[in-house]
Each structure stands twice: as C-alpha cells, then as structure tokens.
Amino acid sequence: MKVYLNGTILDAADAAISVLDHGLLYGDGVFEGIRIYGGKVFKLREHVERLFASAKAIMLTIPISIADMEKAILDTVAASGLADGYIRPIVTRGTGCLGIDPVSCEKPSIIIIVGTIQLYPEECYRKGIEIVSLPTRRVPSECLDPRIKSLNYLNNVLAKIEARQAGCKEGVMLNTAGQVAECTADNIFIVKHGALLTPAPQCGALDGITMRTVCELAESLSIRVTASVLSRYDLYTADECFLTGTGAELIPVTKIDGRTIGSGEPGPVTQRLIKAFHDYVKQ
Numbered sequence: 001m002k003v004y005l006n007g008t009i010l011d012a013a014d015a016a017i018s019v020l021d022h023g024l025l026y027g028d029g030v031f032e033g034i035r036i037y038g039g040k041v042f043k044l045r046e047h048v049e050r051l052f053a054s055a056k057a058i059m060l061t062i063p064i065s066i067a068d069m070e071k072a073i074l075d076t077v078a079a080s081g082l083a084d085g086y087i088r089p090i091v092t093r094g095t096g097c098l099g100i101d102p103v104s105c106e107k108p109s110i111i112i113i114v115g116t117i118q119l120y121p122e123e124c125y126r127k128g129i130e131i132v133s134l135p136t137r138r139v140p141s142e143c144l145d146p147r148i149k150s151l152n153y154l155n156n157v158l159a160k161i162e163a164r165q166a167g168c169k170e171g172v173m174l175n176t177a178g179q180v181a182e183c184t185a186d187n188i189f190i191v192k193h194g195a196l197l198t199p200a201p202q203c204g205a206l207d208g209i210t211m212r213t214v215c216e217l218a219e220s221l222s223i224r225v226t227a228s229v230l231s232r233y234d235l236y237t238a239d240e241c242f243l244t245g246t247g248a249e250l251i252p253v254t255k256i257d258g259r260t261i262g263s264g265e266p267g268p269v270t271q272r273l274i275k276a277f278h279d280y281v282k283q
C-alpha cells in the first residue's frame with residue numbers, strides 16, 4: 001500500500017500524521033473514494049471536483065490546484081503498481097491546538113492512500129443482499145449538507161453498526177421526516193414499472209458519482225430515472241432495488257425489513273445496469 005503525504009510518496013507503514021491534526025481531533029476534513037479499473041482511474045475529474053467542492057463548503061482551502069491533486073493521485077497509483085484498486089484522498093484541516101477553532105491550523109494535510117477494496121463477497125452480487133431500515137436517522141441537511149463528503153462519518157458508522165447487529169451488510173437510512181435518504185455508504189435506487197426512482201437530493205443523500213453514472217447509463221438504455229421522495233412503503237412495494245457506490249459498485253437488494261422485493265432475485269433492470277456498468281468501467 002502506498003501513501004502520498006504532503007508531497008512525498010511513502011509505504012503505508014512509514015506514513016504518519018500528528019495526533020494534533022484536526023482531522024483526527026474533530027473529523028475536520030474531507031475525503032473521497034475512487035476506483036482504479038484496468039490501470040485507469042475511474043471518474044478522476046468528478047471525484048477531485050467533489051473533493052474541492054466539499055472543502056469549499058467547509059471553508060478549507062486545499063493548498064494545491066485541482067490539476068496538481070490529479071497528478072498526485074496518478075503518481076501514487078503508479079507507485080502502487082496496482083492495476084485494480086481503491087484510492088482514498090483525504091484533506092484535513094491540519095495540525096493545530098487542542099481547541100476546536102481551526103484558526104490554529106496553519107496548513108491542511110493532504111493524504112492519498114492507494115490500496116485494494118472488496119466490500120461484499122461475490123455471491124452477494126449474484127443473489128442480492130438483505131437490508132433493514134435503521135434507527136439512526138441521517139443528519140438533516142439544515143445541519144450538515146449531505147453533499148459534503150466530510151470526515152465526520154459517525155452518523156453513518158452508527159447506522160452501519162445497527163445494520164450489522166440486525167444481521168445485514170447494509171441498511172437504509174431515513175431522514176428526520178421518515179423519507180428514504182440513502183444507505184450507510186451507498187445510494188439507493190428502486191425500479192417500479194420499468195423505471196428507476198432514487199431519493200431526491202433534498203432527502204439527504206450524497207451526490208454519488210456511481211449514482212450519476214448509473215443515471216447516464218440508464219438514459220442510454222432508454223430507462224427513465226426520476227428523483228423523488230420515497231417512503232419505506234415505496235421500497236417494500238418496489239419491483240427491484242439496488243445500491244450504488246464506488247466500493248460496492250451496483251449491488252442488488254432482494255429483501256428489505258423482511259419483505260421480499262419482486263421475485264426475490266436480482267431483477268432484469270438491475271441486471272442490465274450491472275452489465276452496462278461493468279462494460280463501461282472496462283472501456
């Protein structure tokens with residue numbers, strides 16, 4: 001595993017940051033998750049732009065340009081020698097005093113970790129997974145905009161623990177109004193009468209890059225996509241359901257809160273989109 005740390009590429013064991021970094025002390029920072037497929041970094045520009053947008057939203061000035069960030073990512077990938085893998089760029093507020101005010105942090109820390117990822121066993125992609133709705137609600141967008149991919153993931157971490165304790169690998173998070181927002185680290189889609197539905201951004205979801213890719217692929221396959229307000233009833237009565245994320249890619253969901261979705265097997269629209277996605281990343 002190779003790590004870029006403030007301009008130097010190191011082995012993971014040699015990459016260390018200060019215990020006074022506000023990324024550690026307060027989760028004060030932003031991050032991304034990016035895939036490498038066949039030696040190519042997937043949607044690099046989109047991810048780097050989202051990283052810079054997240055940083056701007058939290059008033060964190062990244063001390064290098066977008067082009068230099070892209071180069072740093074590509075250089076670290078090259079040093080790793082990995083043709084298929086996962087990249088985790090992180091920008092923290094940097095080292096400061098023990099108080100919360102980032103005014104004491106002089107320089108943001110830039111970290112890029114390149115390794116591998118496998119979120120779900122292969123079987124889950126063929127058979128689908130079971131999910132449950134979770135007690136922990138998504139932080140309201142009035143408090144923290146869900147489009148900010150910040151290092152503050154405790155909301156999602158608690159939800160993930162709840163999913164695991166319920167015997168599931170993922171779970172669906174509702175917003176404080178009880179509407180479907182997203183999963184703990186994935187966006188969610190349902191299929192109804194051949195068309196795709198996904199929660200509207202104001203329902204509290206990250207603007208997922210895999211989600212955007214799936215919307216584009218659906219359009220090219222003449223499958224209609226609508227962003228809307230979804231309830232648990234909509235999930236339970238869906239014909240198909242699947243999740244999207246950089247790590248998970250597209251994963252079919254065949255049971256939600258004990259209700260079987262559609263036939264109980266990954267549906268035809270989901271399977272078409274999984275195939276289209278695999279073909280697309282191989283290009």
Ligand code: PMP
Nearest residue numbers: 185186187206208209210245246
């Ligand atoms: N929602 C959350 C909360 C996430 O952390 C992620 C990233 N794993 C996603 C959705 C999916 O976004 P992307 O497709 O950009 O990875």
